[in-house]
Amino acid sequence: MLVKEVQLRVRYGETDQMGYVYYGKYAEYFEVGRVELIRDIGVPYTLIEERGILMPVAELQIQYKRPAHYDDLLTVRTIVRELPRSSFMTWYEVLRARGELLVTGSVKLAFIDKTRNIPVRVPSFLLEAVEAHWLPA
Numbered sequence: 001m002l003v004k005e006v007q008l009r010v011r012y013g014e015t016d017q018m019g020y021v022y023y024g025k026y027a028e029y030f031e032v033g034r035v036e037l038i039r040d041i042g043v044p045y046t047l048i049e050e051r052g053i054l055m056p057v058a059e060l061q062i063q064y065k066r067p068a069h070y071d072d073l074l075t076v077r078t079i080v081r082e083l084p085r086s087s088f089m090t091w092y093e094v095l096r097a098r099g100e101l102l103v104t105g106s107v108k109l110a111f112i113d114k115t116r117n118i119p120v121r122v123p124s125f126l127l128e129a130v131e132a133h134w135l136p137a
Contacts, residue, residue: 001137002080002130004037010072020067026103027060030092033078034107037090041129052114053123058087059108066102073097081137083130084122087111 008029016022035045048055068074077093087108094103113120 001135002037002041002078002133003135004033004040004078006033006036006076006078008032008074008076010068010070010074012070015070018067019069021069021072023062023064026062026064026094026105027107029074029076029094030060030078030090030105030107033076033092034090037078037080041133043126043129048123048126049114051123051125053120053126054112054114055088055109056112057107058110060105061107062103062105064103066096066100068094068096068102074102080130083134084111084127086119086121088122088126 010021014021014025038045045055073096075095075097077095079091080089081091082089087110090107090109092103092105092107093101095101111120111122112118
């Protein structure tokens with residue numbers, strides 16, 4: 001298992017007329033967590049793309065439990081529960097600074113060969129990096 005936590009402060013422009021974080025922003029928060037997790041294992045997205053692999057979102061699920069508001073300090077917890085094979089699954093928890101669970105979700109990424117524009121399995125360099133940082137559950 002891999003786990004990464006990042007903190008974000010809600011900016012005014014991320015809120016809607018009700019003063020809540022606009023629902024679509026959570027997908028962006030998930031991306032911040034995922035990018036930082038992958039960077040932490042030594043494989044930034046730029047390297048993946050330089051090696052000819054694209055990772056489009058194939059599936060996104062979000063469950064809203066409580067709203068976040070302007071200036072809230074949020075923790076985005078990104079979890080990888082299974083080794084990637086034909087896709088890369090990440091799970092998320094968004095918490096307010098006091099540990100209050102606001103949002104959960106998951107993202108499934110595909111692997112696409114950039115040149116041939118076809119799905120491929122996880123590139124070996126990425127799988128090796130994940131395995132090297134894997135922690136027992």
